[in-house]
Amino acid sequence: xxxxxxxxxxxxxxxxxxxxxxxxxxxxxxxxxxxxxxxxxxxxxxxxxxxxxxxxxxxxxxxxxxxxxxxxxxxxxxxxxxxxxxxxxxxxxxxxxxxxxxxxxxxxxxxxxxxxxxxxxxxxxxxxxxxxxxxxxxxxxxxxxxxxxxxxxxxxxxxxxxxxxxxxxxxxxxxxxxxxxxxxxxxxxxxxxxx
Numbered sequence: 001x002x003x004x005x006x007x008x009x010x011x012x013x014x015x016x017x018x019x020x021x022x023x024x025x026x027x028x029x030x031x032x033x034x035x036x037x038x039x040x041x042x043x044x045x046x047x048x049x050x051x052x053x054x055x056x057x058x059x060x061x062x063x064x065x066x067x068x069x070x071x072x073x074x075x076x077x078x079x080x081x082x083x084x085x086x087x088x089x090x091x092x093x094x095x096x097x098x099x100x101x102x103x104x105x106x107x108x109x110x111x112x113x114x115x116x117x118x119x120x121x122x123x124x125x126x127x128x129x130x131x132x133x134x135x136x137x138x139x140x141x142x143x144x145x146x147x148x149x150x151x152x153x154x155x156x157x158x159x160x161x162x163x164x165x166x167x168x169x170x171x172x173x174x175x176x177x178x179x180x181x182x183x184x185x186x187x188x189x190x191x192x193x194x195x
Contacts, residue, residue, distance in 0.1 A: 001019050001020075001028065001072060001075045001076060001079060002019055004068055004071045004072040004075055005019070005028075005062075005072065007068050007071075008062040008063055008064065008065065008068045008069075008072070009061070009062035009063055010031075010059065010060055010061075010062040011059040011062075012024060012027065012059055012060070014059050015049070015051035015055050015056050015059045016049065016051070016056075020079065021046075022046045023044065023045045023046045023049050026044040026045075026046075027041050027044050027045075027060070028072065028076055029076070030044060031069075031072070032069070032072065032073055032076060036064055038056075038057040038058070038060035038061050039053070039057045041056070041057070041060045042054070042056035042057040042060060086125055087128065090127045090128050090129065093127065093131075094127070094129045094134070097134040097135070097137075097138055098134070100138045100163065101138070101163075102137050102138070103137070103138060103139055103140035103163065103164075103165075104136055104137045104138075104139075104140045105140065107140070109132070109133050109136045109142065110136075110142050110145060112144070126151075126152075127151075131151045131155070132144055132151050132154075135151065135154055135155070135158065138163055139158065139163050139164075139165050140165060141165040143157065143158075143165075145171075146171065146174075146175060146180075148180065157178065161177075
């Protein structure tokens with residue numbers, strides 16, 4: 001989308017960090033619906049956007065060539081299709097996880113230990129449901145408590161290791177199995193090699 005907008009001399013990237021965000025999508029959809037007035041388009045900005053309506057309007061003064069509008073329409077359709085497919089995958093993933101056995105035995109989900117995670121802002125293409133809670137219910141263990149492991153990494157690990165975390169006595173054994181801890185070969189108080 002950004003390439004077509006740039007070719008139309010619409011410099012939306014100068015005032016918006018993400019064309020696929022709320023304001024960017026509202027402006028692109030309005031352009032595709034036939035709106036060409038930069039001030040009308042700038043009025044669609046979300047109140048959280050730092051750039052003023054005037055700055056946005058200046059960035060929206062472009063040429064409206066039919067071939068570039070067609071390319072923009074195709075790219076918008078592709079973006080919406082990908083978003084739809086991602087939502088369907090999330091829905092199927094949630095259904096699959098709900099069918100799995102509850103290994104948490106009624107235990108409550110531990111609090112997240114990292115402060116920056118307390119912001120519940122959705123990132124990028126993250127699932128639309130609470131994946132961390134579902135993974136805790138299915139495994140009985142909150143793998144996100146391990147430093148450096150988030151929910152998507154947990155999904156990757158579980159696809160390799162399976163749901164049963166009782167194979168490992170402690171979290172230290174599990175981290176060692178993941179090869180996330182040092183594996184120094186020591187002989188006579190000297191490190192003779194690293195795994």
